[in-house]
Every structure is written in C-alpha cells, then in structure tokens.
Amino acid sequence: MLRSSFPAAMRFILLLSGMPLLDATAYAETPLERAVAATAYVTANGQGLGTAFCIRKDGIFLTNAHVIGPRTHHSTVTLVLYSGEGATERSLKARLLHANLKRDLAVLKVEEQVELAALEFLADVSSIKLGQDIRIVGFPLGPIPAGGSNPSISLNKGGISSLRKADGVLREIQIDAAVNPGNSGGPLLDDGGRVLGVVTSRLGGVAQNIGFAIAGNQVTEFLEEPGMSLGGPSVTWDDRFKQHKFEIGIFTEQGAKVPDEIELASMVTGQPPITARVPVPVGAQSVELQLATHTRGKEEQVLRVRRGAKHTMAGAKIESLADTIIVEKQSLRLSDITRISTNPNEQLSLQRRNGKTLNIAKSDLSLREEDVDRVLPPLWEQSIVHWEDPTAGVFFFEARAFRGGQEISRVQFPAQLSERPMFVNHPGDVPDFKGGEPRHRFTIGLSGEGVFEFQLLLPQKLSRPAADETASDEKTAAADPEEARFRGGLRVSYVLGPAPGYYSLCGPFLLINESLYHPFYDPIRPIPPSIGRGSRIRQVVSNVLPMNLKEGAWKCTAHRDWGAGTEHHSLLKGEFESKESDGVLVVRLNTPKHQRAIYRLHFVQSQP
Numbered sequence: 001m002l003r004s005s006f007p008a009a010m011r012f013i014l015l016l017s018g019m020p021l022l023d024a025t026a027y028a029e030t031p032l033e034r035a036v037a038a039t040a041y042v043t044a045n046g047q048g049l050g051t052a053f054c055i056r057k058d059g060i061f062l063t064n065a066h067v068i069g070p071r072t073h074h075s076t077v078t079l080v081l082y083s084g085e086g087a088t089e090r091s092l093k094a095r096l097l098h099a100n101l102k103r104d105l106a107v108l109k110v111e112e113q114v115e116l117a118a119l120e121f122l123a124d125v126s127s128i129k130l131g132q133d134i135r136i137v138g139f140p141l142g143p144i145p146a147g148g149s150n151p152s153i154s155l156n157k158g159g160i161s162s163l164r165k166a167d168g169v170l171r172e173i174q175i176d177a178a179v180n181p182g183n184s185g186g187p188l189l190d191d192g193g194r195v196l197g198v199v200t201s202r203l204g205g206v207a208q209n210i211g212f213a214i215a216g217n218q219v220t221e222f223l224e225e226p227g228m229s230l231g232g233p234s235v236t237w238d239d240r241f242k243q244h245k246f247e248i249g250i251f252t253e254q255g256a257k258v259p260d261e262i263e264l265a266s267m268v269t270g271q272p273p274i275t276a277r278v279p280v281p282v283g284a285q286s287v288e289l290q291l292a293t294h295t296r297g298k299e300e301q302v303l304r305v306r307r308g309a310k311h312t313m314a315g316a317k318i319e320s321l322a323d324t325i326i327v328e329k330q331s332l333r334l335s336d337i338t339r340i341s342t343n344p345n346e347q348l349s350l351q352r353r354n355g356k357t358l359n360i361a362k363s364d365l366s367l368r369e370e371d372v373d374r375v376l377p378p379l380w381e382q383s384i385v386h387w388e389d390p391t392a393g394v395f396f397f398e399a400r401a402f403r404g405g406q407e408i409s410r411v412q413f414p415a416q417l418s419e420r421p422m423f424v425n426h427p428g429d430v431p432d433f434k435g436g437e438p439r440h441r442f443t444i445g446l447s448g449e450g451v452f453e454f455q456l457l458l459p460q461k462l463s464r465p466a467a468d469e470t471a472s473d474e475k476t477a478a479a480d481p482e483e484a485r486f487r488g489g490l491r492v493s494y495v496l497g498p499a500p501g502y503y504s505l506c507g508p509f510l511l512i513n514e515s516l517y518h519p520f521y522d523p524i525r526p527i528p529p530s531i532g533r534g535s536r537i538r539q540v541v542s543n544v545l546p547m548n549l550k551e552g553a554w555k556c557t558a559h560r561d562w563g564a565g566t567e568h569h570s571l572l573k574g575e576f577e578s579k580e581s582d583g584v585l586v587v588r589l590n591t592p593k594h595q596r597a598i599y600r601l602h603f604v605q606s607q608p
Contacts, residue, residue: 031193059110098227
C-alpha cells in the first residue's frame with residue numbers, strides 16, 4: 001500500500017501563490033494528482049464512513065449508498081479534501097441528493113460554491129479487459145488510531161480478475177487489489193485516471209485480495225435517475241388513516257432526466273399500496289401530494305390478549321383473536337388499547353396507546369359474545385393487548401418518477417409511525433426450557449446490517465455478577481436474587497442504529513419456539529467487549545431476555561431464508577461464529593448489507 005505525497009508537496013505551492021486551497025483543478029496535472037485532488041474522506045459526527053469522489057467541478061460527489069447509511073434525504077455529511085495533510089486539509093458539508101440501495105450508489109452535493117478537480121468516467125466499458133492494470137484510491141481503515149486524526153489518502157494497485165456480467169451486460173468488476181473497510185465509495189481507475197467503476201466491497205473469509213466495483217455503465221444508469229427526497233409530518237399511530245400532505249423534492253442537478261409525473265405510495269405489510277400521483281410543473285423542484293399511510297381494509301390483524309392476571313404475576317392466559325371495534329361510539333378498536341382493567345360496578349378502564357384512559361360501562365363494550373370471556377379480566381386484574389405482528393406501525397414510502405409514461409426512477413424511504421404499539425414483556429413472561437424437547441429454535445428477523453451477538457447464559461451464571469460490574473451492582477444482585485435473573489438467559493447486543501429484525505423503541509422481538517418475546521433493555525453491559533474491542537463504535541445496545549434453561553452444554557447452528565417459501569441456506573464463513581466462553585455460549589452474526597433475511601438460530605443441548 002502506497003501513500004501519495006502529492007497533497008503535501010502541493011501545499012507549499014498553493015500557500016505561496018495565495019490561490020484558494022479548494023481550487024485544485026489547475027494543479028492536478030497528472031492522472032494521479034487529479035485522483036488525489038478529487039477524492040474525499042467521508043465523515044459524520046466524528047466517525048469515518050468511507051470514500052467519495054468528485055464527478056463535477058461544482059461539487060457533485062459519488063459514493064456508495066451503504067457509506068451514507070440510513071440517513072434521510074437532505075441530511076448532510078462532511079467531505080474532507082486533502083485529508084491528513086495539515087494546513088491543506090479542508091472540510092466541506094455535503095447534502096444527499098439521491099441514493100439507491102439496490103444499486104448501492106449515492107450522489108452528494110457540496111453546499112458551498114466551489115470549483116474542484118473532477119474525475120471522468122471511461123466512455124466505453126466494452127474496452128475494459130481482463131488483466132488490465134487498475135488503481136484504487138481511498139481511505140481504508142478510517143482514522144489513524146493514535147489521536148483519531150483524519151487519515152491520508154491511500155493508493156492500491158492491482159488488476160482486473162473478472163468482468164461479471166448478467167445477460168451480457170457488465171454489472172461488476174472483480175479486482176485483485178486490496179480492498180478494506182473505508183475504501184467503499186472510492187474510484188476504480190485505469191492508467192489514464194479515468195473511472196472504471198465505484199469500489200463497493202471485498203470478499204471476506206478465506207479469500208484474499210478479492211474486491212468488487214460497480215461498473216461504470218451501471219453508474220451512468222444511476223446518474224440518469226432523478227433524485228427524490230421526502231418531506232412531511234411525523235405521522236402518529238392514531239392519525240394513520242388520515243390524509244397528510246407530503247412534499248417530494250426533485251433533483252436533476254447531476255444531469256438526470258427531468259420527470260413529468262411523480263407518484264408516492266405507502267407500502268404496509270398485508271395491505272394494498274395507497275398511492276397518489278401528481279404532474280410536475282415545468283421547472284419545479286418539488287411537488288406536493290396528499291396521502292394516508294394506512295387503509296382500513298378488510299384484512300384483520302391478529303392480536304394477543306394476556307388475560308386475567310396482575311401485570312407482575314406469571315400464569316396469565318394467552319388468547320389470540322382478530323382485531324375488532326370494541327367501542328362503537330368512538331370507533332375504538334382493540335388494537336388501539338394497551339390495557340383493560342375491570343373495576344367494581346361493572347366499570348372498565350381502557351388505557352389507550354396514546355397514553356389516555358377511557359372509563360366506560362361494560363354495557364358500552366361492543367365485543368362479539370364469543371370474545372368477551374377471552375378479553376375481559378377478573379375483578380382487579382388486567383388484560384394486556386399485544387400485537388402478534390411486530391411489524392405493526394413499520395412501513396415505507398416509495399416515490400416513483402415518470403417521463404412520458406415510463407418509470408425513470410424509484411426511491412424507497414423507510415418509515416414508522418410515532419406512538420406505535422410496542423410488545424412488552426412482564427417479569428413473569430419468560431420462556432421455560434427446563435424440560436421437554438431440548439431443541440430450541442430462535443427465529444430472528446434481521447433487516448439491518450452489522451454485527452449482532454447473542455449470549456446464552458446458563459442457570460449457574462444467572463446470579464453471578466459479571467466481572468466488569470460495579471460493587472453496587474454486586475450488592476444489588478445479592479440483595480435481590482429475582483433481579484439477578486434478568487442478567488441471564490439470552491442477551492442480544494448490537495450497534496445502535498441498525499437493529500435486529502423488527503423492533504420497538506426498547507429492542508428486538510424474538511420468536512422463540514413459535515412464541516413472541518421482547519427482551520428488556522440491559523443497562524448492565526452497554527458495550528460488550530466482543531463488539532466494542534478495537535472498534536470506533538461506542539454506541540452498542542444490549543437487551544436481555546430471562547429464560548429458564550436446563551443446565552448442561554449447548555451448541556448453536558444457523559441457517560438463512562431470503563424470503564417466504566425459500567429453502568434454508570447455510571451462512572458463509574465469517575457470517576456466523578459460535579463458541580463457548582467461561583460457560584457462556586456466544587453466537588455472533590455478521591449480516592450482509594441491505595439484504596433482508598430471516599436467520600434461524602438452532603440452539604441444541606448437547607449434554608443434558
């Protein structure tokens with residue numbers, strides 16, 4: 001790996017000349033100089049994200065969508081030019097114009113008025129040959145560990161080892177140059193400094209020096225798509241059926257096609273899309289349309305009602321029943337309620353999901369007769385309503401741009417309703433695996449990306465404080481053995497942001513042996529060493545689910561389903577790791593980027 005000294009050499013000349021440091025176009029004379037001048041280190045909130053490079057002199061940059069991450073359109077990142085070069089280093093704010101997760105590409109626009117060095121794409125990708133020499137420039141491995149300062153640019157050399165095509169069309173370029181985290185979003189260059197593609201990933205595991213770049217012809221197609229942003233209100237759970245005004249921003253600054261119609265759709269699992277379509281006036285940079293996020297369709301959501309027990313006690317009977325209107329006068333549905341309490345004098349207290357309480361007479365309840373005994377609790381006790389489907393309130397918007405009746409761009413915006421239902425366990429609600437079939441299946445939906453760790457803590461560990469806990473924690477555990485239970489069972493740890501599967505504000509949902517559970521937030525160990533060690537990540541969340549487990553040795557295997565009806569697929573090397581450490585079974589998943597899948601973790605007791 002070579003470090004280019006060009007920016008350091010240029011700094012003295014620029015300072016003597018009195019020319020603006022950003023106007024590097026006149027001094028980037030060789031292909032390598034121009035590549036260095038046009039390539040930026042991408043950061044946000046002090047954390048290195050990857051690489052981007054300028055494709056238009058007025059500050060249009062290209063990078064990977066996964067480098068930008070789950071940021072919303074209009075959000076900003078920092079681009080550092082001449083990174084690590086002292087006085088020459090310069091930071092620029094750039095906003096996101098357009099991102100396509102499927103293509104893994106994103107366009108950024110510098111907010112200042114600047115003139116920068118820009119790279120050009122090779123016009124004819126058919127001239128790319130196997131074995132051709134290539135170079136990649138970027139910022140692998142992020143900040144320098146000592147002091148965390150911005151890294152200097154790196155240059156890697158290699159060759160083209162494969163031209164990956166589909167239906168005769170070039171999709172990806174495989175290279176044998178070293179690609180590391182931080183290189184993503186950087187340019188793949190030929191000897192003349194022309195861009196052949198955008199570096200996107202490497203192949204992990206046993207493979208060495210196998211990297212990939214998105215081919216230039218795919219980038220060209222992406223740049224022809226108009227960028228779209230979504231603005232609008234934060235829709236609450238109670239207002240999901242109402243019409244709301246949304247604004248779609250339209251960006252064609254990167255030379256994209258100009259649309260003449262825009263369509264916005266709300267996509268909710270189990271419901272038909274709700275769409276609205278409006279014309280785009282000539283020269284307009286945005287359009288407004290009205291849309292409800294959810295529809296009152298005929299489909300019925302399945303709910304679970306925990307009936308007839310105090311909220312601190314186990315033993316409540318679980319009933320599954322369809323959502324229905326329970327108070328006719330207010331069109332109040334069972335799904336709008338979190339808790340039902342039975343009081344004397346035939347009075348009911350209904351706690352709504354918005355925090356308000358409604359007191360009614362039993363005679364005002366319009367439940368079906370066959371559901372009354374399945375919902376109403378005994379006197380002084382409560383029924384608690386949970387969603388069977390943890391996706392409730394999670395959806396996405398999809399914006400589509402048309403020109404002459406033909407779709408020219410499609411962008412998805414993940415969303416969720418505020419004040420949406422949460423599935424909440426209570427202390428008595430723990431899986432009991434002391435007896436019966438020793439094979440326990442944990443089905444966990446992963447919709448994010450990153451490293452997730454699961455710790456299966458056996459019974460002898462439940463009351464023993466961890467070594468990194470404070471003395472006050474030890475005293476608490478000794479004084480309250482019941483509280484110590486919450487430190488054992490199954491602990492789930494993950495980086496804040498992408499979270500395992502469908503999750504509430506408190507953490508992920510786990511489907512264990514066909515029953516749904518919600519682990520508690522675990523403040524005991526917020527940064528597991530196995531995730532935090534050697535990493536710049538410092539925002540790691542832990543949740544723990546108490547479990548009654550049989551003592552003995554356990555092991556774990558994992559499979560993956562890409563969707564409903566698909567067969568199980570084994571995970572690749574590097575995606576799954578399972579080992580026992582000090583009596584604790586530790587399982588780690590390293591998920592592919594932006595690929596939703598169902599991971600099935602099979603825990604088996606090998607030595608009862």
